[in-house]
Amino acid sequence: MLEELDARIAEVLAADGRCSFTDLAEKVGLSVSAVHQRVRRLEKRGVIQRYTAVLDHEQLGRPLTAFVSLTPIDPAAPDDYPQLLAVLPEIESCYSVAGVESYIVKVRVGSPTELEALLATIRTTAGVSTRTTVVLSTPYEQRAVPCPPGTTGS
Amino acid sequence: MLEELDARIAEVLAADGRCSFTDLAEKVGLSVSAVHQRVRRLEKRGVIQRYTAVLDHEQLGRPLTAFVSLTPIDPAAPDDYPQLLAVLPEIESCYSVAGVESYIVKVRVGSPTELEALLATIRTTAGVSTRTTVVLSTPYEQRAVPCPPGTTGS
DNA sequence: CTTGAAACCGTCCGGGG
DNA sequence: CCCCGGACGGTTTCAAG
Numbered sequence: 147m148l149e150e151l152d153a154r155i156a157e158v159l160a161a162d163g164r165c166s167f168t169d170l171a172e173k174v175g176l177s178v179s180a181v182h183q184r185v186r187r188l189e190k191r192g193v194i195q196r197y198t199a200v201l202d203h204e205q206l207g208r209p210l211t212a213f214v215s216l217t218p219i220d221p222a223a224p225d226d227y228p229q230l231l232a233v234l235p236e237i238e239s240c241y242s243v244a245g246v247e248s249y250i251v252k253v254r255v256g257s258p259t260e261l262e263a264l265l266a267t268i269r270t271t272a273g274v275s276t277r278t279t280v281v282l283s284t285p286y287e288q289r290a291v292p293c294p295p296g297t298t299g300s
Numbered sequence: 301m302l303e304e305l306d307a308r309i310a311e312v313l314a315a316d317g318r319c320s321f322t323d324l325a326e327k328v329g330l331s332v333s334a335v336h337q338r339v340r341r342l343e344k345r346g347v348i349q350r351y352t353a354v355l356d357h358e359q360l361g362r363p364l365t366a367f368v369s370l371t372p373i374d375p376a377a378p379d380d381y382p383q384l385l386a387v388l389p390e391i392e393s394c395y396s397v398a399g400v401e402s403y404i405v406k407v408r409v410g411s412p413t414e415l416e417a418l419l420a421t422i423r424t425t426a427g428v429s430t431r432t433t434v435v436l437s438t439p440y441e442q443r444a445v446p447c448p449p450g451t452t453g454s
Numbered sequence: 455c456t457t458g459a460a461a462c463c464g465t466c467c468g469g470g471g
Numbered sequence: 472c473c474c475c476g477g478a479c480g481g482t483t484t485c486a487a488g
Contacts, residue, residue: 156355163317163351166463177475182465184473195354197317198442201310205347208445213367213397213404228439239441243367244434250367254445280398285382287393288442290352291362291408320464322482334455336484 151176155184156193160290163197200288208236208254210261211281215247216274223273230272236264247277305330309338310347314444317351354442362390362408364415365435369401370428377427384426390418401431 171178188194228240239252255261325332342348382394393406409415
């Protein structure tokens with residue numbers, strides 16, 4: 147069970163990953179040392195997994211985003227698809243899902259041509275059929291989800 | 301056109317959002333002040349949009365992730381769906397997509413019951429029908445995408 | 455891009471509730 | 472157990488060349 151205070155700390159760091167301990171301390175109403183300990187503990191427990199910069203991929207040579215749903219062709223094949231696909235840098239996220247398809251991966255590429263090539267690579271390396279949904283625009287993404295009060299898990 | 305050096309900086313900060321300027325400087329082979337200027341410029345240009353802590357949502361009271369595809373019921377309705385849905389904190393990302401459906405939103409909730417309630421809210425507030433794909437596990441997510449050499453956009 | 459200097463911050467103590 | 476305050480060394484930040 148996480149304390150309300152830890153949830154607050156996680157929330158602040160989700161909103162500003164580079165927030166100093168000094169700022170963080172006064173935002174949550176603790177001393178610098180106290181938040182320092184708590185943040186380290188949250189990192190150790192894996193509640194805070196890592197820190198990252200959110201980038202504008204359009205300006206970084208990958209303006210085209212798509213969701214690709216994967217269906218294994220051989221029903222008896224081993225399901226190490228995530229590992230097989232992890233070598234492809236264009237694949238940003240990989241989800242195992244319930245539904246018609248088995249996996250959904252999110253990809254970022256530079257052009258339709260690159261997408262075509264990537265899909266071919268995915269099909270051959272993983273032995274799957276694909277269904278692709280192209281993203282036209284991203285109104286918002288990776289918003290910091292406020293922690294539900296009193297609902298924090300174990 | 302971004303320089304190779306800026307792309308490297310963005311890449312390092314995507315991998316470690318709290319990386320100090322000192323570390324960053326030696327990783328990209330510049331002085332501390334030089335990287336400092338470049339980072340500030342990247343932030344100003346929006347290449348670096350924000351910094352965030354990646355959290356374990358399972359430990360934070362939202363163990364259930366799902367993708368919800370939205371189809372407007374009234375074809376003549378205004379498409380301010382993203383704004384309508386932005387008030388719901390469970391919605392983490394919102395994508396306008398090409399395909400059978402118009403939008404895909406990614407949601408995080410605490411339980412199937414909460415998901416059911418959220419779907420009802422989405423349908424009524426936005427006037428859409430929904431199709432939901434439940435995430436069973438997340439092998440990886442939000443990986444730092446290496447910048448393609450020499451392909452960096454304008 | 456570099457230097458340099460001042461303000462700020464991360465980190466590690468000891469001590470107290 | 473958790474919290475505070477102090478102190479040191481490293482870091483951020485800015486102006487000027």
